[in-house]
Amino acid sequence: MLALGIALAACALFVHTRLRLRRMRADMDILRERTERLKMALWASGERYWEYDPATHTARVLETETAPAAILLQERQIALDTSLHPDDVDIALQRLADYLAGRVRTFECDMRTTGDDPRWIRLRGRAIEVDAAQQVRKVAGTVVDVTRLRREDRDRRIAAEVLRSMNEAVSVVDAGFDFVTVNPAFSRITGFAAEDVIGRNARMLDSRQHDAAFYDHIRRELVRNRRWSGEMWQRRNDGEEFLCAIEAAAVASDDGAPLYVTVLNDITQQKRAEQELRYLASFDTLTDLPNRALLSERLSRAIVRARRERGRIAVLFLDLDRFKDINDSFGHATGDRLLRAVARRLQETVGPHQTVARLSGDEFTIVLENIETAQDAEQVARDIIAAFEAPLLPDRGHEIKMSPSIGISLYPEHGQTPTELLKRADTAMYQAKNAGRRTFMRYDEVMDASTRERALLSNALRKVLDRGELRLAFQPRLDLARSRIGGVEALLRWHSDEHGEIAPDDFIPLAEESGLILEIGDWVLREACRVMQRWRQQGISDLRVSVNVSMLQLNRGDFPDVVRHVLEDTGMPASALELELTESVLMADAEQNARHLRALRALGVSLAIDDFGTGYSSLAYLRRLPIQTIKIDKSFVDGVPENAEDAAIAGTVISMGHSLGLKVVAEGVENEAQATFLAEQQCDEVQGFWLSPPLDAQATLALIRHWAATGPAARPAPPLPP
Numbered sequence: 001m002l003a004l005g006i007a008l009a010a011c012a013l014f015v016h017t018r019l020r021l022r023r024m025r026a027d028m029d030i031l032r033e034r035t036e037r038l039k040m041a042l043w044a045s046g047e048r049y050w051e052y053d054p055a056t057h058t059a060r061v062l063e064t065e066t067a068p069a070a071i072l073l074q075e076r077q078i079a080l081d082t083s084l085h086p087d088d089v090d091i092a093l094q095r096l097a098d099y100l101a102g103r104v105r106t107f108e109c110d111m112r113t114t115g116d117d118p119r120w121i122r123l124r125g126r127a128i129e130v131d132a133a134q135q136v137r138k139v140a141g142t143v144v145d146v147t148r149l150r151r152e153d154r155d156r157r158i159a160a161e162v163l164r165s166m167n168e169a170v171s172v173v174d175a176g177f178d179f180v181t182v183n184p185a186f187s188r189i190t191g192f193a194a195e196d197v198i199g200r201n202a203r204m205l206d207s208r209q210h211d212a213a214f215y216d217h218i219r220r221e222l223v224r225n226r227r228w229s230g231e232m233w234q235r236r237n238d239g240e241e242f243l244c245a246i247e248a249a250a251v252a253s254d255d256g257a258p259l260y261v262t263v264l265n266d267i268t269q270q271k272r273a274e275q276e277l278r279y280l281a282s283f284d285t286l287t288d289l290p291n292r293a294l295l296s297e298r299l300s301r302a303i304v305r306a307r308r309e310r311g312r313i314a315v316l317f318l319d320l321d322r323f324k325d326i327n328d329s330f331g332h333a334t335g336d337r338l339l340r341a342v343a344r345r346l347q348e349t350v351g352p353h354q355t356v357a358r359l360s361g362d363e364f365t366i367v368l369e370n371i372e373t374a375q376d377a378e379q380v381a382r383d384i385i386a387a388f389e390a391p392l393l394p395d396r397g398h399e400i401k402m403s404p405s406i407g408i409s410l411y412p413e414h415g416q417t418p419t420e421l422l423k424r425a426d427t428a429m430y431q432a433k434n435a436g437r438r439t440f441m442r443y444d445e446v447m448d449a450s451t452r453e454r455a456l457l458s459n460a461l462r463k464v465l466d467r468g469e470l471r472l473a474f475q476p477r478l479d480l481a482r483s484r485i486g487g488v489e490a491l492l493r494w495h496s497d498e499h500g501e502i503a504p505d506d507f508i509p510l511a512e513e514s515g516l517i518l519e520i521g522d523w524v525l526r527e528a529c530r531v532m533q534r535w536r537q538q539g540i541s542d543l544r545v546s547v548n549v550s551m552l553q554l555n556r557g558d559f560p561d562v563v564r565h566v567l568e569d570t571g572m573p574a575s576a577l578e579l580e581l582t583e584s585v586l587m588a589d590a591e592q593n594a595r596h597l598r599a600l601r602a603l604g605v606s607l608a609i610d611d612f613g614t615g616y617s618s619l620a621y622l623r624r625l626p627i628q629t630i631k632i633d634k635s636f637v638d639g640v641p642e643n644a645e646d647a648a649i650a651g652t653v654i655s656m657g658h659s660l661g662l663k664v665v666a667e668g669v670e671n672e673a674q675a676t677f678l679a680e681q682q683c684d685e686v687q688g689f690w691l692s693p694p695l696d697a698q699a700t701l702a703l704i705r706h707w708a709a710t711g712p713a714a715r716p717a718p719p720l721p722p
Contacts, residue, residue: 043071051140054100061143085112092123100136107139110146120147121142151292169264173487175257177202177219189244189266191237198239207241209233228251231267237422242268284358286336287343295365299418302355302369307412311370313411314377317425318346318384320362321403325583330400338400342394349387350380359451361449365422374442381406382438402407403438405429414443458510460496465523470494472527473694477665480679485704487544489687490528491694492520512550519587521553526566531697533572546578546608551585567603574604577628582610586625592613594625601626608665612653630657631700634668634688641677654681689699 049062058077065072080089087112099107107125112118120266125141163170169186173179178701179197187193190205197204206215210233222228229247236242248262282294290298299315320342327335339362346356346364355367366384371377384404391399407428415421428443435441464470472490477484494502510518525547532545553559580658581602586593586609597607608629630651650666657664666678669688678686692703 009089013191014261038069046144047144050143051138052096052125053138053546054096068290075216083113085114086120088112094404095107096139098137100651107141110150119145120150122146124218127376133461135276167265169266171202171262171264173202173260173262175259177260180259182293189236189242189264196237196260207233207235209241222248222250222394223258234264242266243271244268287340287358289343289347289364290357290381291421292357292359294356295367296418296422297361298355298357299367299421302367303411303416303418306369311423314368314371314374314380315409315411315421315425316366316368316377316381316384316440317407317409317422318364318366318404319429319433320635321405321433323402324360326402327402338392338402343404344394345387346384349384359463359534365425374408377410378440378442381408385438405432405437406440407432408442409441410443452676454510457499457502457507458514460498461494461507461514461516464494464496465519469496470523471696472524472531473696474531474699474700475687475694476692476707477546477685478691479685480675480683485543485691485707486685487546488700488704489546489580490524490531490548492524493694498530512552517550517552518556521550522566524548524687525563526570529566529570529572529577532576533570535701536576538701540701544576544578544606546580548610549585552594554581554593559596560603563600563602563605575606578606578608580608580610580631583612598624611667627662629663629665631665631667631687632715634685635676637666637668637678637688638670647677650678650683651681654678654683659684 014053025278043064043066048064048466050059052059057080059080060075060077062073062075065074070232080092084092087266087637089244092109095104095109096107098104108123110120110122112120121143123141123143125139127136127138128140129136129138131137163183166183166185169189170183171179171186172181178199178201182192182194182197188199192204203215206212214232218230218232220226227249229245231243231245234244243266245265245267246262248260253259282291283289284291299313302313305311320432320590323335324336326338335423339358342362342364343356343358350356350366350368354369357367359365366380367379368377388402388404391401393399407425407430409415409421409425409428411421414424424443424447427447428441429705431447432439432441441447471493473493474488474490476485477487477489478484492504492508494504494507496502508517511520528545528547532543535543549559556562563577563579567577586597602609606628607626608631609627610631611633631648636646636649636653639649641647653662663684665685665687666674666683667687669675669678669686669690671690674688675686675690692700695703
């Protein structure tokens with residue numbers, strides 16, 4: 001019985017053991033299956049499993065590793081202080097402490113790893129084991145690499161910020177062109193708030209500048225090509241229309257439906273500025289006439305047409321006579337208004353279909369197309385001169401008469417290009433001025449010789465002081481009341497070794513244009529004072545020398561100092577020097593010139609106005625200047641006493657000059673009758689060939705001594721001028 005019991009017990013133990021082993025194998029199979037599932041889940045999700053022991057501050061990680069033939073599940077221990085970025089360790093521990101203390105329901109934290117390839121990871125976890133006191137003994141969860149997600153999130157934030165800060169209006173519309181979203185610039189530019197447009201159709205911005213078919217065509221092009229760019233008019237919320245540049249492109253939404261992103265930029269002001277720049281590049285802003293660039297372009301096209309059609313063209317180069325005197329007398333504002341009036345009169349004269357351009361200053365050019373003969377161009381020139389017989393009215397209270405000098409060149413006779421035609425018309429215009437102004441001249445090849453001669457004179461003029469080619473001549477002035485020579489005028493003469501004797505009218509304008517008049521004027525002043533002081537040393541003490549002063553000399557700030565130094569160097573008293581200035585010189589910047597004149601008077605120098613009556617000053621204005629003498633221009637003396645108008649003018653100027661306490665000198669007295677008339681009108685002094693032509697210093701001194709010895713009754717025949 002005992003043996004049977006042992007056998008049965010052994011059998012029962014065996015069966016139990018077998019059952020237990022079978023259950024253990026089943027559990028192991030389940031565990032392996034679950035481990036495999038965990039491994040595959042971690043591998044597929046890219047996540048890792050982690051556990052953390054708060055008591056020991058240790059952590060372990062389960063992660064997958066891909067082997068050549070299998071996917072392996074690896075476990076490894078990690079140390080937080082070496083595995084995490086130093087800046088993130090404290091943050092992670094604080095978050096974990098907050099969770100363990102119950103301040104947050106779950107643990108979640110983003111942090112960076114260390115190593116050669118640092119990554120951003122996101123840890124999530126909860127307590128998986130607590131003790132009897134409900135203290136957490138273990139925390140577990142998942143960790144996932146979020147580096148790409150964080151970069152994408154950063155890019156989205158940057159894109160959103162860029163969108164908000166863009167100056168261009170950005171909108172997104174759906175396939176039906178209804179607004180989905182807009183940026184702040186859209187609201188600023190269009191005046192529509194986001195809530196006013198989202199869900200509404202983009203047609204609400206369509207402008208009346210385009211018809212509906214225009215916008216429909218653009219939208220079809222965008223749908224077909226997935227991109228469109230161009231310019232169009234749009235409408236703001238207040239109804240104002242504006243021109244905009246648009247860039248539109250198609251993008252896919254998350255559900256695959258098309259969206260269209262439009263970038264809109266208001267270019268209304270830009271286009272206006274471009275139009276203004278184009279206008280400024282082609283038109284004269286003062287007169288609204290074409291400028292030199294547009295003239296050249298139009299003349300080029302006219303030449304092409306004339307060449308193709310075997311036609312003829314005339315170019316008229318026009319310059320206003322004595323415009324500078326008017327500008328100086330009335331001021332630049334009046335001069336500008338006068339130029340606008342001239343532009344209108346020229347266009348009215350030649351008609352709206354002919355080109356009238358302003359080149360610069362008071363220079364205008366006219367292009368006449370389809371002329372038959374040269375006489376047609378000359379007739380237009382005559383019409384222009386006749387049109388300027390009527391006074392211009394640039395200012396209230398002023399009637400100003402202007403006359404033009406006109407040069408004419410013809411295509412194809414005088415040139416094949418705009419440059420040639422303009423140059424030769426310019427050359428002809430200068431010849432018209434030299435011919436006496438208020439006339440026209442047609443270009444001739446002989447004129448080029450005159451232009452070349454002018455250039456040669458200009459070059460030779462630069463060497464006159466070094467070569468000693470300048471000299472002074474002196475023309476006496478007769479004091480009519482005392483019948484004695486009371487003064488002389490120093491006149492500049494130039495004898496060139498290359499070009500011979502050159503008239504002052506030819507070289508003085510060149511000296512003024514080149515600025516050489518400053519050096520030459522200083523030489524004249526010093527030489528005149530030197531000669532006068534030598535005469536004084538020879539006993540001619542009661543005599544005054546007059547020296548002409550140019551505008552450039554007076555405008556230089558140190559001219560009174562220059563005069564003072566010359567007087568000191570030569571020893572001549574200031575009372576023996578008289579400076580002559582023309583009306584145009586005085587009227588240019590009158591306030592500044594008045595200061596210079598007062599400084600000269602303070603030296604004791606006398607001041608005179610030369611060629612009085614040819615400018616636009618008045619005796620009332622001259623009364624405010626420190627002037628002692630006016631010289632009546634020769635043009636008013638030529639006709640006396642026969643011409644009643646000239647006689648009346650001369651008599652009036654003498655009378656008014658005396659009423660203002662001024663000495664009056666008449667220039668250009670050529671005969672006894674003129675001298676007698678002027679004496680009867682109580683003119684103070686006369687100057688001209690009746691008394692003597694300009695003489696060199698020695699001959700002038702001889703004449704003065706002879707006159708002083710014999711008196712007017714024995715006035716000798718005038719010697720020949722030097």
